[in-house]
Amino acid sequence: MSRTPTTATDPAALDLLAALPLENGARWGEKAYPFQLADARAVLDSGPSAPRRHYLLRGRGMSKTTDIAGITLALLLTEAPANSTSLVYASDADQAELTMEALSGFVDRAGLRSRARVLGRTVENTATGATLTVETSDGASAFGKRPWLQIVDELAVWPNTPNHRTLWSAISSAVPKVPGSRLIVITTAGSPTGIGAKKWQKALTSPAWNTSLHPGPSPWWSEEDIAEVKDDLTPSEWRRLILCEWSEADDALTTPADIEAVIRPGDQVLAPDPRREYVAALDVGTRRDLTALAVGHAEERTTGREFIIDKVMSWRPSDSGGRVDLGEVEAATLRVCREYGAKLRFDRMQAEQLTTSLERQGIRTEEFVFSSAGANRLARSLWGALRDRSVSLPDDEEVRQEFMSARMVETGPSTVKLQNPPGTHDDLVVAVGMIVADLSSRPAALTGGISIPGRTPPPPPDDEHRLPTPQSITRARQKSTPTGGLIGSPYRQNTRYLVPPRRR
Numbered sequence: 001m002s003r004t005p006t007t008a009t010d011p012a013a014l015d016l017l018a019a020l021p022l023e024n025g026a027r028w029g030e031k032a033y034p035f036q037l038a039d040a041r042a043v044l045d046s047g048p049s050a051p052r053r054h055y056l057l058r059g060r061g062m063s064k065t066t067d068i069a070g071i072t073l074a075l076l077l078t079e080a081p082a083n084s085t086s087l088v089y090a091s092d093a094d095q096a097e098l099t100m101e102a103l104s105g106f107v108d109r110a111g112l113r114s115r116a117r118v119l120g121r122t123v124e125n126t127a128t129g130a131t132l133t134v135e136t137s138d139g140a141s142a143f144g145k146r147p148w149l150q151i152v153d154e155l156a157v158w159p160n161t162p163n164h165r166t167l168w169s170a171i172s173s174a175v176p177k178v179p180g181s182r183l184i185v186i187t188t189a190g191s192p193t194g195i196g197a198k199k200w201q202k203a204l205t206s207p208a209w210n211t212s213l214h215p216g217p218s219p220w221w222s223e224e225d226i227a228e229v230k231d232d233l234t235p236s237e238w239r240r241l242i243l244c245e246w247s248e249a250d251d252a253l254t255t256p257a258d259i260e261a262v263i264r265p266g267d268q269v270l271a272p273d274p275r276r277e278y279v280a281a282l283d284v285g286t287r288r289d290l291t292a293l294a295v296g297h298a299e300e301r302t303t304g305r306e307f308i309i310d311k312v313m314s315w316r317p318s319d320s321g322g323r324v325d326l327g328e329v330e331a332a333t334l335r336v337c338r339e340y341g342a343k344l345r346f347d348r349m350q351a352e353q354l355t356t357s358l359e360r361q362g363i364r365t366e367e368f369v370f371s372s373a374g375a376n377r378l379a380r381s382l383w384g385a386l387r388d389r390s391v392s393l394p395d396d397e398e399v400r401q402e403f404m405s406a407r408m409v410e411t412g413p414s415t416v417k418l419q420n421p422p423g424t425h426d427d428l429v430v431a432v433g434m435i436v437a438d439l440s441s442r443p444a445a446l447t448g449g450i451s452i453p454g455r456t457p458p459p460p461p462d463d464e465h466r467l468p469t470p471q472s473i474t475r476a477r478q479k480s481t482p483t484g485g486l487i488g489s490p491y492r493q494n495t496r497y498l499v500p501p502r503r504r
């Protein structure tokens with residue numbers, strides 16, 4: 001049964017929250033900053049004139065999950081009516097797990113297992129039967145429930161879909177059902193056209209809502225942390241996730257200065273080098289888009305890995321609505337892959353038949369899966385290489401135009417993809433992105449080399465990190481003794497190892 005507090009903020013709930021141990025052993029109340037205490041007091045205020053709806057907007061890394069877990073646990077154990085239901089709506093299953101980890105962590109560290117039973121995604125007050133359950137975002141199942149407390153985590157990243165609009169309607173309309181019930185939204189900022197932004201604007205002008213805005217960077221981040229995070233985020237991500245600004249996730253992939261810095265002036269094609277390992281990538285378009293082919297390799301520099309795009313080719317449909325000649329594309333791809341000894345990355349949805357034919361002709365192929373994760377990896381790998389100026393592009397006007405017009409748009413929390421504005425193309429950008437994503441996922445080349453006892457090693461090639469080729473070892477074998485052992489050495493050699501002679 002709920003209690004009427006003697007003061008605006010229930011001291012029992014606030015005292016319990018303040019006493020909860022953090023992971024470092026300190027108490028929450030000892031480490032809480034003024035903005036955390038202010039939010040907690042507002043949410044725990046159950047006075048007759050206190051708002052029952054709260055919208056807390058904070059920058060990323062400002063203890064949203066930890067604070068909301070502590071507040072809800074304190075409410076469950078001190079104020080929640082007997083047999084009442086409280087619900088936490090997480091943005092996805094991963095966020096639900098994080099919330100439950102924070103809740104169960106407080107229960108364990110505070111020695112509250114006798115008062116709070118944790119079962120899956122539910123925490124139960126063993127004395128009153130009141131429960132707190134972490135839910136995922138399912139609109140249809142939310143209707144009909146009568147929760148005493150509702151927590152909406154990361155509303156700003158909810159997609160603007162019928163399911164999520166239905167879910168918000170169910171959450172909002174449930175507040176009047178239960179006397180004294182509360183609704184707490186805690187989130188970073190997001191798109192100005194999303195559900196979170198619309199509700200924030202409404203809450204700012206409504207007396208039924210308490211709002212608080214605490215932009216980052218987090219006060220406990222060091223200058224080094226801030227610089228590192230800012231370097232890893234796109235400009236719009238920094239504005240939304242850290243500064244709590246409602247802004248569109250639409251960023252130019254690169255800048256004119258970065259493009260000119262990575263273009264090789266007057267240099268369109270680099271000849272194949274037998275010491276290099278090449279990757280080709282094909283992005284197929286037939287009617288409205290270009291079809292693009294690129295080939296490249298990676299080199300280890302003192303400043304880090306550099307991605308060299310050796311050659312690009314493109315085919316444009318005719319103005320009369322014709323198609324790209326895929327037979328010509330296949331022949332050119334076969335020729336380039338053989339010339340450079342390259343494997344081919346491709347999108348199966350676009351080029352399955354073409355690449356199957358290439359496989360029959362001896363070309364190694366590997367699908368690039370354009371899932372949400374794959375598109376995010378491609379966009380971020382390419383964005384990082386351009387930002388760090390660690391990619392080298394041929395001097396090609398089509399390349400310039402595509403890279404200047406390409407943009408990144410957000411498809412989910414911290415998930416982006418490339419997108420070209422209407423009337424432009426991004427096929428060369430995508431092909432280059434597949435190469436950069438492939439090469440950046442590989443470990444760095446090994447340093448050092450193999451020395452042969454009794455012989456003077458040949459001068460190293462231009463790339464000092466490359467191991468001797470099988471051809472060079474074969475030449476060494478031709479100069480060995482008739483028994484197969486190297487001159488001046490008791491060992492015999494095969495194409496990969498130095499092995500000791502057999503014991504007889």
